[in-house]
Amino acid sequence: MRRLILLCGLLLGLGIAQAQVRDFDRITESGTLRVALYQNFPPYSYEQDGQPRGVDYELAKALAEGLGLQLEVLWAPPGEKLDDDLRDYIWRGRVTAQGQLADVMLRVPYDRDYAQMRNELGELVNELVVMFGPYQRERWQLAFDRRRLPEVPSIHALRQHPVGVEVESVPSFYLSSVQGGMLSQETRHYPTPKLAFAAMQGGEVDAVMALRG
Template identity: 65%
Template sequence: MRWLLVGFWVLICCATAQADVVKVRAFDDIMESGFLKVAMYENFPPYSFMADGEARGVDVDLARKLADGLDLKLELLWVTPDETLDGDLRNFIWKGHYLRPNVLADVMMRVPYDRDFSYKQNELGELINELVVMFGPYQRERWQTAYDDRRIDELSSVGVLRYHPVGVEVESVPSFYLASVFNGSIAKMLHHYPTAQAAFAAMQGGEVDATMAMRGEIEWMLGQAADGHIKLADNAYPNMGKQVWDLGMAVHESNRQLAYALEGELEGLIREGVVEGIYAGYGLRYELPELYQVQPDDR
């Protein structure tokens, strides 16, 4: 999922074609149909993936809870990522993919909940995602580094990686960041792999001493590995732009009624601890989105 946050992190603007007329299911039609069609990324553990013929992951479980709350069945639309998240929103929320032009989701999971991203413009000053409503933050995500304590005593600073080979997903934010920080002195130590899972496996196999990816991915892989020598680093990321971000959902701008209904269900699930329980079931720490974090003045 290297593209997933690269475009978000650097806020790359790209032109968007005008939307063709595509049938978007209205809220009443969704309720009458008895099912909610949710788009989520395939082969993306621990968020959405198949295991033993069953759909699993925190996004899958949360989507099922949201659908249940509306008395609907969950129907998954597995999607392969485009080059940018803007392309995914175009393909599955408001326009349709050219290979399956009449297939749209009612809602899409794991979309950045960020004002700058929502109001991103192309070179003509036009809103790229004007036909999309981004709402319902349900998780706060951040970057995480893991290391093998047989080869690194302690990773208290990214600077330690100047002396150790580190595995990263190709064309990912960690790749770009580690190649540029400290005047590029870590670049020569980078080893690139097709996925974060492959980079983690390379660390287990001794090819590299550390790896960096999204915290949820790292924690999931750490739990699967059950290797006492793999540790989570507690370091900062100096000179890095977007280190923490909230993730939510997206619907077509004409379907705000669905967004309101899902937000209502989501708030209850968060406040009752159900969402945190879903994450714990996959061995993940859960961090509340900023919207739900209690500020000192709110106490």
């Protein structure tokens, strides 16, 4: 884990110096490890009675302790897209946060296609971010309203059909990037899967793609 953190810090630091990214030496000298955790995201990361709680918080604490460092949590309200979160908390910084960046961010959904996604110039969209260490496997399924979408033999059947997904979820990243982003315009984002299903019942979307608990 030590080598992985070192690799992440060095690559980001070399990639964009003006963002005040800390390399591994500066992290250890400071005595603290800054970890970005999604805000209000139980059971993974949230606050209870003013204290941080959750699976990801415990993991971040163990990571810091394993490196002999104190943990500093940076609470991250999720943006509209993962690109926004990586930019705000990993490599550029938020304007309102005075440029303070995290050394590590947890609960970043890993998808190989997304990690290798390129822009119109052929450049990696997230070249300043190193994605490593997947620690939880998740599965997702598709539910659809047969009155508006009789069957879904393949992903192409979702064309011209709005699909509800949870913000910052693997289904969101998948639909936004699959087949060159052909479904990105039909993807509708909701704060929770429950609200996405309510939207389908209300006729706002024809299908919902969500993680299976």
